[in-house]
Amino acid sequence: MTSSEPFPLSEPALVGSRLPSRLRSRNDVEFRKFYDEAADGVFRALALALNDADLAQEATNEAMIRVFQKWRRVRQYDSPAGWAYRVGLNWARGQLRKTKRELLTDQPRLAGTKLSTVESIGEIAPQTDLRRALAELGLDARSVVVLRYLLGWSTAETAAALGVAEGTVKSRLSRALADLETALKDRHE
Numbered sequence: 657m658t659s660s661e662p663f664p665l666s667e668p669a670l671v672g673s674r675l676p677s678r679l680r681s682r683n684d685v686e687f688r689k690f691y692d693e694a695a696d697g698v699f700r701a702l703a704l705a706l707n708d709a710d711l712a713q714e715a716t717n718e719a720m721i722r723v724f725q726k727w728r729r730v731r732q733y734d735s736p737a738g739w740a741y742r743v744g745l746n747w748a749r750g751q752l753r754k755t756k757r758e759l760l761t762d763q764p765r766l767a768g769t770k771l772s773t774v775e776s777i778g779e780i781a782p783q784t785d786l787r788r789a790l791a792e793l794g795l796d797a798r799s800v801v802v803l804r805y806l807l808g809w810s811t812a813e814t815a816a817a818l819g820v821a822e823g824t825v826k827s828r829l830s831r832a833l834a835d836l837e838t839a840l841k842d843r844h845e
Contacts, residue, residue: 686727687724690737694737698719698737698740699712700806700807701803701807702715702741702744702745704801704806705802706745706748707790715747715748718747719741719743719744722740722743723736723739734816735817737807738817741817742819745799785839789836789840793832796818797832800825804825
């Protein structure tokens with residue numbers, strides 16, 4: 657799914673093709689409420705973390721479908737949105753590994769596709785210097801920054817979403833902020 661338009665901020669273009677068109681049960685209605693409240697935030701966080709709006713959109717779709725399929729269990733989690741983010745991030749990492757393998761074995765299935773572009777996060781992180789500095793961080797560091805500052809999640813929520821210890825979140829965040837500060841300072845000098 658490729659688009660030259662910036663990805664939407666108010667209404668993500670998520671495709672619920674594998675979701676039922678009419679939600680009947682109480683679980684379905686609860687899921688729809690969760691989806692309406694969480695999908696945009698999960699999408700934005702993945703778009704920034706992955707630095708690829710199209711991949712983030714696909715990852716969010718996949719995550720929401722999996723949340724729906726396991727809603728009875730997932731709704732009981734402390735942070736269903738955190739679980740959705742983690743599922744989306746893991747799915748996207750798998751796609752990136754698959755793409756890398758294909759490129760290494762000379763299978764040109766994705767010829768011409770941009771796998772990473774700084775401009776894809778322009779609507780979410782409008783300052784060009786910040787956007788570029790954020791794009792230079794590794795995926796793990798970007799994920800922590802995005803979850804803590806874009807979504808405003810606590811250290812515990814971020815740790816749970818990423819499947820790491822709270823101390824790991826704190827150390828990644830500290831290093832990421834130092835790297836961002838250095839990158840922004842270098843750009844302004």
